[in-house]
Amino acid sequence: MLCVDTTQLLKGVLDLAVLAALRDEDGYGYDILRRLRAAGLQDVGDASVYGTLRRLFTGGFLNTYVVPSDEGPHRKYYALNAAGRAELDRNGKTWREFASTMNDLLGDRGIV
Amino acid sequence: MAIGWFDRLRIERLVWMLDQQIYDLPRARRIATRREVRANLLEASADVGTTEALRRIGGSRGLAEQYLVAEFGDRPRPSWIGAIYAAGLTPLLLNYLLSEVTNGFTDGVRAAHGSGTFAFDGVAYLQHALTVTVSGSEVALSGGSWTPWTYAIWLLIVIFAGRLWRLRRRSSQVRAGATDD
Numbered sequence: 214m215l216c217v218d219t220t221q222l223l224k225g226v227l228d229l230a231v232l233a234a235l236r237d238e239d240g241y242g243y244d245i246l247r248r249l250r251a252a253g254l255q256d257v258g259d260a261s262v263y264g265t266l267r268r269l270f271t272g273g274f275l276n277t278y279v280v281p282s283d284e285g286p287h288r289k290y291y292a293l294n295a296a297g298r299a300e301l302d303r304n305g306k307t308w309r310e311f312a313s314t315m316n317d318l319l320g321d322r323g324i325v
Numbered sequence: 326m327a328i329g330w331f332d333r334l335r336i337e338r339l340v341w342m343l344d345q346q347i348y349d350l351p352r353a354r355r356i357a358t359r360r361e362v363r364a365n366l367l368e369a370s371a372d373v374g375t376t377e378a379l380r381r382i383g384g385s386r387g388l389a390e391q392y393l394v395a396e397f398g399d400r401p402r403p404s405w406i407g408a409i410y411a412a413g414l415t416p417l418l419l420n421y422l423l424s425e426v427t428n429g430f431t432d433g434v435r436a437a438h439g440s441g442t443f444a445f446d447g448v449a450y451l452q453h454a455l456t457v458t459v460s461g462s463e464v465a466l467s468g469g470s471w472t473p474w475t476y477a478i479w480l481l482i483v484i485f486a487g488r489l490w491r492l493r494r495r496s497s498q499v500r501a502g503a504t505d506d
Contacts, residue, residue: 242365243372259382263365264391267358271395286364289357 239292332375346389348406408487
């Protein structure tokens with residue numbers, strides 16, 4: 214049976230999802246994870262998100278800074294930089310076009 | 326939710342295991358990673374409980390792979406820690422092997438001839454000839470050092486253990502200017 218594997222879909226757009234989660238507010242690893250889950254991405258893996266954050270940072274799309282915490286160890290915050298915002302805009306546009314195409318395709322055939 | 330000492334130990338265990346698997350990261354990046362993972366796990370643990378937090382993060386191996394791929398890309402990469410272990414352990418193993426062979430020879434000549442000076446060719450290809458002088462309970466050895474072949478074997482083991490040929494194929498993906506906190 215052909216089925217849409219949401220895990221695979223998520224893998225393809227996780228970078229975009231993480232960038233989007235940081236668009237309005239900086240965040241630390243677990244905080245970003247919570248935002249993604251609150252947005253409905255329940256299946257997102259913790260390790261995948263942490264790895265994605267590191268990859269985006271290494272790729273030059275995020276900046277980091279450390280904030281002391283009263284409740285525990287210091288937290289490393291991630292923030293979108295100019296390159297990250299440009300990447301978010303570009304990939305966001307690509308995603309919207311793709312989603313629109315799929316919606317049209319499914320809509321034309323009376324699906325969903 | 327308060328985190329007890331046992332739960333902290335469970336978190337530390339994962340952080341320690343992760344640390345063992347990300348030795349190939351630059352030192353500062355590795356320390357930052359350890360701190361970050363610990364902080365995230367402590368918060369997750371307070372949020373959903375330690376068992377669930379550890380389950381969600383998966384094993385240390387998967388997490389380490391994420392960080393290594395983020396740093397070096399997903400193409401095959403060398404293992405510096407493997408090369409270091411091989412460089413340290415191989416001479417120990419080789420010297421143990423060669424000394425056991427020498428001890429066997431010494432015990433043999435002592436049993437057969439008692440005292441005297443005896444020449445031994447050494448282990449073929451691995452060891453230069455050595456002279457064993459037995460005088461009562463005293464044994465003196467001279468010679469028996471490694472041959473160039475032994476050094477070549479050592480080097481080969483280091484290369485294989487560290488998969489160092491991958492260095493040639495690896496293009497640096499680490500931004501020179503990227504720093505970590």
